[in-house]
Each structure stands twice: as structure tokens, then as C-alpha cells.
Amino acid sequence: MTISALRQGGNPRIQLPCLAKMERVIVSMQDPDMGIKMRNQRLLITIIPHAMTGDALVSPFPAESLHLGNLIVKHGYIYPLKDPRNLVLRPDESPYRFQTPYFWTSSKWPATELDYGESFPIPIGSGTAQENYNQLHKRINHTWDFVVMQAREQLRAAKQRRKGDRIVIECQEQAYWLVNRPLPGALNLMEHGPERRNCHTSRVQLVSVYAGPSGFTACFSSPSLYRYIKFNEQYVPHDPVMSGCLPSNPWITDDTTYWAMNVPTVTTPTKLRVERWGFNFSELINDLLGRAQLLEFLKKEFSAENLSFWEACEELRYGEQARITEIVDSIYQQFLAPGATRWVNIDSKTMERTLEGIKTPHRYVMDDAQMHIYMLMKKDSYPRFLKSELYKNLLAEAIIPPETKKRVFPFMRKQRHSSPSPALLLPLGEQEAKAEDKSKGPPTSAPVPEEES
């Protein structure tokens, strides 16, 4: 008996998110009012319905729809009728048809060797097919009789169907095997790199499809792509590789001021750092200085216990296993008990759940409450913090480190940017080359008057 993962009830396989999305696209394309226009395919005397042309599929947004359509065809949800081995979407008169749901590509139902064996009465090629056939015969020798019997029966059962349906079934099966057992040299979709196994945990939403009134419309409205671009735009000035780091790059000039100024517990933070606190709440709370400033602010607003509670929960989550009951107890006494000194304001449901959980304390028992308080701080206190006087003062007082001084005598000058960042090299081009020759830094630093010693 072959060991099948499905039967043991082990980890149930999940459909790859991209495949689930493609399935939704296909289903929405079936709408008779808003979907694709269908034609009949004529083969001598048989007429088979539900064929569509490539250009009907991609209009009216050719560029995006073509790419999306190509992906769909490569994954086997639509197959070409004229040139079945070539799984590409051509935006012309070439006919295509939808694949039946049984043959949709799926990570839940991998194509088995047995099924492959049964499909062999249909010749796929000549030379390679013979080799594959012999290899298959060796691999599943013990079930070969079954394969033969089953193949015969399936052909006999197929005779009970109409001619048109028989042809459709054969085409479907051929398309399925072209996707799942690709010919040598063809793209193999089922190949996963080692890092791709965690795809079911990713939440990247790249495509959402809207069926427009005049046929199939696909818009790449990709919120996460947009956010990714925004993130990069926002952080580029803060990145020491892309935008140069201000006193000087320690790796080049051997001057460690940059590191000294950006230590977590420095007294005066740099301007870039304070600006970053304004980007999002996690930047603020994960930075030690920022957290301290936030605490000051919250004290003024009389909600400092929120931050203390959050810190205590972090200690619980990442702390020692032996101290867990002790920490849970102290959190309860300080923050959650009815008459506690620093009672935090959590809603009743979460409080109930947490109190239940405290009876069997473990590392993550405070998660719900911690998340609640985190969101409270983020939505409520954080915007006020950004508008507050405290933050504005911090911004004003933050220092912009000056560039390292230039020495008078040429032999004393240390090259500040001996090999400038490659990202800066391309747009500035010749200027860079000239600047290097004169052993001066590139003119990208903040405008600070230089002192000559």
C-alpha cells in the first residue's frame, strides 16, 4: 500500500495562493454578461462549443492582460487548441478553451505516476515518449496490470459519450499532462526552490481582477506593490548605502563617529533618527530612545501604564522559561487585578480570555491583551505624540552630524569617499569621476559650513 499523506491526516496540503487566485479569475470569467465571448469550434463534422480567441481574452488592456493570461495558460487553466505543446497566450485568432476543474493545477493533488501511466495511450511525442514510457513501466511495475486494466476501461467508458466530448476530454488530459510532466526543455511549474515552501504564510496580494462591462479586464491594483514602492521612497534618504552616511563611512575613513552617534543609548539622537520615529509606530517603539520619549509623553497624558504593560508582556514573551509563572503573576498584580495600581484599560472579552489563560500560564498568554494595548497606543497616543510639543522640540534639537573635516595639507587628507557608493555613481557619472580625482567628497552632503584647521 503506498503511503499517502492525505490518508494519514498529516499536515493537510494547502492550495498555493497564486493558484487560488487564478481559480477565482477563471470562475469570474464565466459570467455570461461580463465574461468572454464564446465561439464554436468546428472540426469536420463535429461542433464543439466554448472556444475563445486569444484576442478576445486580452482586450481591452493588452499589456497587463497578456501577462496575466500567459500565467493562466502556463498553469494549465486555459489550454490552446491549435498548438497544444506551446503553452503561450497569443493575442490573435488562435483558439483556446477552459480546462475542467478536475484538471486544474493544484498543490493539494499532485499528479501521480499511476495517472500518468493511464494517460499513455495518447502519444505525446515519439522519441522521448518511448523513453518515458519504459521508465514509467519500470517504476510502477507492480501496478502495471492495474494501469492497463484501468486504461482499457476508461477508453470503453469514454465511448459512451458524444464524439465532441471525447475529443474535449482527450485535449484536456493532454493539456494537463503537458503542464504536470513538462517536455524536456519546457518550464516546470511544479519546481519549488527551497525557500518557496512557506508560500502559504505569505500575504502578498498582487492581483485583483475586475470584470469590466466590455469583457475581461484585469487591473494590477496591487496594494502591497504600491506600499513597497512607498516604503523604498521613504527610507532611501535614511539608508547609509544608498545615500551616504553623514560624518563619514567608517569602513572607508576609519572614523567611527557614525557608529558612536547612532548608538541606541546616545544622549542626543541624530535628525534622521528622530524623523524615522514619525514614519510608523513600530519604529518609535522599537528604538530605545524613542520608547523613552514616548514614556515621557504618556506620563503627561496619564497613560504610561500602557507602555509599561506592553514592555512587561514583551519580557514575558522573550524571557526565561523558568520565570514565566512569576512574571505572569507580577503582570496580573500590577496591571490586571481589579484594584491594581497601574490598571490597564482592556475590553471585557479580552480581559476574560486573559484571566482564563492566566490559570495555565505560558509564554503567549498575554498576547491578546498586549496586541489590544499596542493598537490602542498606535491609534490613539501615537498621532498625538507626533503633533506634540515634545516631539517638535526633539526634532529641533536633533543634530545633523557634520562631515569630517578636510585637512589643509594634501598628504594629511584622508579620502572620505574613496570608493563612492555604486548607487551614486550612475546618475552623477562624470562629476563623481572628477570629484575623485581632486580627492574631495561628492557634493551630496548636508549644507554645513566646513571648518579649516
Added chain:
Amino acid sequence: MVKEECKALLDALNKVTACYRHMVLTIGGTSDSQNLREELKKTRQKAQELAVANRNKLTTMLKDKTVSKEDRAEFERLWVIFSTCLEILEIDMRRALELGQEFTLNVPKRHLIQTGMSGGTSGVAARAMSVQNMKYEADHNIDVVDLKDLENEINQVGEMMYEMEMKVSVPQWTVEAKQDPGAELKSTISVGASSIGMISVEENKSFCDISKVLAGIIFTAVLIIAIVLAICVVKLS
């Protein structure tokens, strides 16, 4: 003879499994209907009965110590075929469950995939049930009602396979295939040739050329006949 009986039972199970797979192929496509779901239900129940009968027969034969060595080898081969058949049946039943849940009929906004299938599967079902014509007696929401039964039956089949594995130890790899490679190709080449020829032919023709060519030929033929008749008339008058 017991061997023939076993073989006949196994052939029957094989036939029903093949028909079941044919029907599962159609779920979700345009020829999906309540009738199809009823056919699926009846077919798989028949398959289960046959499976139980097969199992009982084969287990008694395998437990019997008095069978000869060749007979025993034959029974083991049949056992391996039977267990593979049951695996295929279980996989198809699970797929039927999944597809049935995804593609429920009677939901107004839910459209079936236009796969190009237009005919029904009643012929296949009739072949599976070994009757002349199928009778349909179920209610109009059998697609939803049946799913629960299907789940239970899948569990039953799973348990049966587990029991079989535990009670009878026949290592699969010791069984030798009786058919050589290529045997089924030779026998079915006549069956498949017509439809395969169709596929290669269709690759060379575009959408509507055939009808135009036929029309042209007929027109030319009629024209020639008319000219010939006219010449005859002229000659004879």
C-alpha cells in the same frame, strides 16, 4: 473456480472506478447537473459494495493455507490490483467532494466553467450500474445534501484501506506484472486511432475553412452539371 470469480469481481470494480473518474471529470463544467451528482452517488455506492465483496473474497483466499504457490502468487497480484484500485477510488471521491463543495449548483451567481462538454454522462453511468437506462429520482438539491454522505463514505473507505493494510501483508514490490509494456497500446490502438486522428487533423484546420471549402465544391459540382445539361439540350435539339 474461485480465481475466475475473483477476477470477475475485480473487473467489475475496475469498470465502476473508471466510470466514476469519467464522471468526476465533468464536475464544475457545463455538463454538470443534478443528474450528474445523482449518478456519482449511485456509482460510488456500487463501487463500495463491490469493494467490500472483493475484499472479503480475496482475504479468505489469502488466509487459506491450502492454496498452491502459483495460485497464491496470482491472488497476491489480484490483491495489489485491488488495493491500487481502491486508492484511486478514494482519491477520486475526495476530489469529487472538494469540487462538489466548490461548484454547488442552484446558486444564481455561480457560473459553471465553459469547458466545451455538452453531452451528458448517462451512458457512462448506465455502463457503471450495468443497466440499460438510468432513472433519476433524487430531489433537486442533491448536490448539497449528498456531500455529507460523501464525507462519511470517504472515511469508511479510508478505514477499510487501513484495516486491509493491517490484516493482510502483501508487499507490493514482490508482484510481477503480467502484461508487457505496450500491450494495451496494441489492443486499444483501434479504439483510439479515430479520435487521435481527429486531434492531429484539427491542428491543421482553422476555424471555419471546412464549410467554405465544402460549399465551394458543391457549387462547382452543380455548375458543371448545369453546363453539361445545357450542352446536352443544345446538342439534342
